[in-house]
Amino acid sequence: MKKLAVVAFGGNALLRAGQKGTIDEQEANAYVASKSTVKLIDRGYNLVLTHGNGPQVGNILLANTAGNKLYGIPDMPLDISVGYSQGFIGYILEQQLRNVLMSKDLDRDVITMLTQVLVNKDDEAFQDPVKPVGPFFTKEEAEKIMKESESVFKEDAAGRGWRKVVASPKPLVIYNMRSIEKIAREGHIVIAVGGGGIPCFYVEENKLQGIDAVIDKDLASSLLASQIRADKLFILTDVPKVCLNFNTPQEKTIDRMSIFEAKKYLNEGQFGEGSMGPKIKAAINFVEHSGKDAIITETSLLGVDDGGTRVTMV
Amino acid sequence: MKKLAVVAFGGNALLRAGQKGTIDEQEANAYVASKSTVKLIDRGYNLVLTHGNGPQVGNILLANTAGNKLYGIPDMPLDISVGYSQGFIGYILEQQLRNVLMSKDLDRDVITMLTQVLVNKDDEAFQDPVKPVGPFFTKEEAEKIMKESESVFKEDAAGRGWRKVVASPKPLVIYNMRSIEKIAREGHIVIAVGGGGIPCFYVEENKLQGIDAVIDKDLASSLLASQIRADKLFILTDVPKVCLNFNTPQEKTIDRMSIFEAKKYLNEGQFGEGSMGPKIKAAINFVEHSGKDAIITETSLLGVDDGGTRVTMV
Numbered sequence: 163m164k165k166l167a168v169v170a171f172g173g174n175a176l177l178r179a180g181q182k183g184t185i186d187e188q189e190a191n192a193y194v195a196s197k198s199t200v201k202l203i204d205r206g207y208n209l210v211l212t213h214g215n216g217p218q219v220g221n222i223l224l225a226n227t228a229g230n231k232l233y234g235i236p237d238m239p240l241d242i243s244v245g246y247s248q249g250f251i252g253y254i255l256e257q258q259l260r261n262v263l264m265s266k267d268l269d270r271d272v273i274t275m276l277t278q279v280l281v282n283k284d285d286e287a288f289q290d291p292v293k294p295v296g297p298f299f300t301k302e303e304a305e306k307i308m309k310e311s312e313s314v315f316k317e318d319a320a321g322r323g324w325r326k327v328v329a330s331p332k333p334l335v336i337y338n339m340r341s342i343e344k345i346a347r348e349g350h351i352v353i354a355v356g357g358g359g360i361p362c363f364y365v366e367e368n369k370l371q372g373i374d375a376v377i378d379k380d381l382a383s384s385l386l387a388s389q390i391r392a393d394k395l396f397i398l399t400d401v402p403k404v405c406l407n408f409n410t411p412q413e414k415t416i417d418r419m420s421i422f423e424a425k426k427y428l429n430e431g432q433f434g435e436g437s438m439g440p441k442i443k444a445a446i447n448f449v450e451h452s453g454k455d456a457i458i459t460e461t462s463l464l465g466v467d468d469g470g471t472r473v474t475m476v
Numbered sequence: 477m478k479k480l481a482v483v484a485f486g487g488n489a490l491l492r493a494g495q496k497g498t499i500d501e502q503e504a505n506a507y508v509a510s511k512s513t514v515k516l517i518d519r520g521y522n523l524v525l526t527h528g529n530g531p532q533v534g535n536i537l538l539a540n541t542a543g544n545k546l547y548g549i550p551d552m553p554l555d556i557s558v559g560y561s562q563g564f565i566g567y568i569l570e571q572q573l574r575n576v577l578m579s580k581d582l583d584r585d586v587i588t589m590l591t592q593v594l595v596n597k598d599d600e601a602f603q604d605p606v607k608p609v610g611p612f613f614t615k616e617e618a619e620k621i622m623k624e625s626e627s628v629f630k631e632d633a634a635g636r637g638w639r640k641v642v643a644s645p646k647p648l649v650i651y652n653m654r655s656i657e658k659i660a661r662e663g664h665i666v667i668a669v670g671g672g673g674i675p676c677f678y679v680e681e682n683k684l685q686g687i688d689a690v691i692d693k694d695l696a697s698s699l700l701a702s703q704i705r706a707d708k709l710f711i712l713t714d715v716p717k718v719c720l721n722f723n724t725p726q727e728k729t730i731d732r733m734s735i736f737e738a739k740k741y742l743n744e745g746q747f748g749e750g751s752m753g754p755k756i757k758a759a760i761n762f763v764e765h766s767g768k769d770a771i772i773t774e775t776s777l778l779g780v781d782d783g784g785t786r787v788t789m790v
Contacts, residue, residue, distance in 0.1 A: 182550055183549075183550050184550040184551075185550070185551075185552065185553060185556060221543065221549050221550075222560075224543050224546075224547045224549055225539040225540055225542065225543030225547075225549055226539055226543075227543075228539065228542035228543040228545065228546040228547055228549075229535065229538050229539030229540075229541075229542040229543065231542065231546065232538075232542040232545065232546065233538045233539075233542055233611070235497075235535050235538055235539055235542075236496055236497050236498040236499070236535075237498075237499075238499065238564075239499060241567075242499060242564055242567070242568075245563040245564045245566070245567035245568075246536075246560045246563050246564055247563070248563045248567075249559040249560050249561070249562045249563020249564065249566070249590060250552075250556055250559045250560055250563065252559070252563070252590050253555075253556070253559035253562075253590050253592070253674055253686075254556075254559075256590060256592065257592065257676065257684055257685075257686070260592075260651070260684055261682060261683050261684055264682040264683075264684075265682045271651070271652045271654065271655045272651075272652075273589055273652055273655055274589065274590040275587055275588065275589060276563060276566050276567050276570060276588040276590075278567070278570065278571065278574075297547070337574070337585070337586075338585045338586075338587055340585065341585045341587055341659065341664060345655065345659070350655060360567055362571065368575060368578040368579045369575050369578075370571055370574055370575055370578075371571075372567075372571070
């Protein structure tokens with residue numbers, strides 16, 4: 163049986179810092195990412211790909227706000243916007259993967275599956291939402307929206323205005339998980355859990371409903387990887403390896419660390435809260451539940467056997 | 477082996493004429509549609525659902541235009557907007573289907589698959605694009621966009637302004653077709669070919685690219701239904717049966733017609749070009765290629781054995 167890998171792309175794999183985010187740019191980035199990813203097939207892996215959606219969902223929320231202001235289009239809540247972003251990013255990735263597969267004469271389907279993810283309304287994250295999403299508003303606009311809805315706004319630390327904040331609850335169930343595993347093990351490439359998944363909860367018995375929240379995509383990817391019994395989780399970032407004392411004269415790259423060491427470094431505050439920290443936590447999570455290795459690295463090193471930082475059980 | 481049905485929803489199954497299109501409205505409509513659809517499972521069918529996206533993609537294009545004007549967000553071409561709409565509508569349908577399945581204690585996955593559909597750049601439809609999409613512009617705005625891009629604009633017959641028109645080429649290949657069939661025959665519900673599919677073409681060898689076009693969703697659904705050897709194609713509309721002399725004192729409903737009769741009525745101009753006509757053509761197409769029956773009816777009659785108009789080979 164072939165090995166199964168889950169590969170988690172960042173949202174910036176397609177829309178890079180400093181780029182405008184035109185479709186041409188995002189397609190070109192997706193093609194490069196796809197070429198590296200398909201090398202994992204040469205290395206004997208079947209593939210499930212996941213991806214972030216930060217920059218894209220930001221633009222989607224802006225466009226929604228603008229459409230509401232200019233044309234009175236009804237508001238689209240965050241769960242719907244995540245659905246948009248899965249359709250958008252999934253399509254761009256799917257198409258470029260097809261192009262790479264064709265150029266290598268590999269005949270397999272690329273299946274982008276919308277993914278709902280269950281969260282708990284009682285998750286403590288809902289007590290104090292901290293994840294900023296969407297456009298900036300003036301204090302007056304923000305106060306008006308807060309009065310008319312259940313949204314929470316906070317003032318931006320850098321003084322750019324007021325911005326909606328949402329909770330980032332723990333992912334509990336990845337819907338369609340069994341099908342994702344089956345299709346991938348049959349040799350097709352599955353793209354799933356885009357943007358961490360569309361968050362939903364049980365508003366009553368037998369009734370799922372979307373909720374204004376954002377699920378950490380690395381955490382959702384790690385849950386998926388454990389549950390589908392993946393042999394490896396690749397978490398992609400923009401550096402080749404994890405570093406200690408990052409950006410200091412004592413900077414040191416890590417080739418391999420046990421989850422014991424990883425937890426120690428995490429407690430020491432070695433990894434940025436909004437950047438490397440969540441990736442380390444997701445890697446620990448996967449290794450702890452599966453006993454298999456997680457790799458943190460950059461996209462271009464997917465084809466290399468010992469590329470990146472290996473996170474191991476012991 | 478269970479029978480396999482393809483069920484084609486209109487975009488207005490979720491967003492009805494006269495409604496604003498809020499998410500609450502669309503979710504409520506989707507729940508009603510899902511309840512009727514699941515009755516086909518009781519009737520012994522496995523299911524592939526397809527859907528239109530007319531009203532939704534209209535709002536998406538408006539929001540894009542507004543986002544570009546107010547915030548300088550890069551333009552999203554039509555293929556990307558169809559991707560958005562597959563993510564959006566697919567999610568709403570998927571969630572309400574889950575709710576209906578749970579309430580009936582039925583355990584099957586609901587899998588929404590993005591769908592790319594191949595078209596030919598030399599399709600004669602590209603010679604004279606006629607399908608209007610997106611917002612109205614002034615003559616000056618339209619001329620400016622036409623100068624800066626390959627877009628074609630035409631003046632609206634009702635004098636509402638200038639509007640972009642795109643081609644509606646013939647669908648040639650439904651990507652992931654084999655996987656759609658396999659997953660549905662395993663008993664899961666597949667949602668696919670939303671909005672007729674994301675249109676793409678070969679810009680060069682081994683290179684697929686999206687294209688500004690709209691594929692007729694009934695035609696794409698009928699192609700899918702033939703290719704996955706469906707036992708029945710249900711094409712949903714807002715009347716229980718097809719009528720002759722529609723809206724006249726001689727109006728007469730049809731219980732059953734052969735494709736020979738259907739073609740005759742079509743030639744007589746019995747069916748509206750933008751409404752019933754395309755559904756009749758799609759039904760003929762399916763029956764001709766498969767030898768099986770197509771049913772044209774409204775959603776609420778899906779649970780009834782002899783509901784709707786049956787289109788047959790002879």
